[in-house]
Amino acid sequence: MWKMELVPKSLPLIWGLFCLCLLSTDSAHAQQQQQQARAQAQAGGNIASPWSDDEAHSNRTLDSILVPRVVGSRGHQQVRDYLVQSLNGLGFQTEVDEFKQRVPVLGELTFGNVVGTINPRAQNFLALACHYDSKYFPNDPGFVGATDSAVPCAILLNTAKTLSSYLTKEFRNRSDVGLMLIFFDGEEAFKEWTNADSVYGSKHLASKLARTPSGVQAGGQAQLASRNIDRIEVLVLLDLIGARNPKFSSFYENTHGLHSSLVQIEKSLRAAGRLEGNNNMFLNRLSGGFVDDDHRPFLEENVPILHLVATPFPDTWHTPRDNAANLHWPSIRNFNRVFRNFVYEYLVRHTAPINLRFYRT
Ligand SMILES: [Zn+2]
Secondary structure, three states: OEEEOOOHHHHHHHHHHHHHHHHOOHHHHHHHHHHHHHHHHHHOOOOOOOOOOOHHHHHHHHHHHOOOOOOOOHHHHHHHHHHHHHHHHOOOEEEEEEEEEEEOOOEEEEEEEEEEEEOOOOOEEEEEEEEOOOOOOOOOOOOOOHHHHHHHHHHHHHHHHHOHHHHOOOOOOOOOEEEEEEEEOOOOOOOOOOOOOOOHHHHHHHHHHHHOEOOOOOOOOOOOOOEHHHHEEEEEEEEOOOOOOOOEEEOOHHHHHHHHHHHHHHHHHHHOOOOOOOOOOEEEEEOOOEEEOOOHHHHOOOOOEEEEEOOOOOOOOOOOOOOHHHOOHHHHHHHHHHHHHHHHHHHHHOOOOOOOOOOOO
8 A cells, every 4th residue: 555645656547537527517516415415324323222242253364364474475375365255254145356467576476366245246335345464575475464454354254243133133145235345456566655566456347357257137226336356345455553542534435425424423422422532533634635546446447445544653553563563442442433324324225226336528
């Protein structure tokens, strides 16, 4: 992952999105605003009955992931197997998107994105994602990447675990929306972060989903997506989470409504005394910057992105100190609480497809 605050490299992308907005017609713009309002209303803010923690599960899960897991290593294979088993155990239909690719320094490697789905035949999906590989440092074979991104992986599994009574009962067999958990492989650069040497797994999965027709039969409904990637209503990407007092800004105008509902959920949980400390994690403001990460290939396919990455980055980022000793457990528990309620509210209030895509004319 790499941070770029309006440096030249990020400008073409930001400009590209801006142009799409300018090109949209007034009615398309009004339609988009309506969709945003619906999405925000859908993800809620007033928490009637918050879901309970399962901290034992959270800790156990993190223990299993928090090992060096550079692509091609034994730890990497172990974590990949663990993710598959965990998803299967939580009732997801699980696939590994495996491929081989030559990379700088380490040569040919086998990568595998792990993807779990509930309601795979649904019309659309809420996709939650993180990366499970750890960065290769020639002089630090023990690097475990606690915030980068072992904790985000544990958060995704804990979200599914704490919501499992809902996900495996009322939610199952819904045809309007499914839930997808994506554990990307090969996010980290092997030599130096460039467009080519980074996000190997997400590039592979995005191009695969963009090539495959959806094949969904929705019985006469008009708005069928033609490609699988277009069935993702929003890709929520978690990264660099687990340090003390994180701050999450909103990065994209089209998902700002969803970001605002995270702000609201945090506020109502805090008012109800269900969060620890006084740090407001979710900031109700649009960031002017761009953080390059696994969402890039999906953004290029016009998938709406909610990027939950702590900025500023944790000060342990890409150092040997990004380990369990420097995690801040109250911040992790708080994130888990807000995030699981957000996911639940999104799914439970969902009735029809939400289209937050930038309009192309
Ligand atoms: Zn990293």
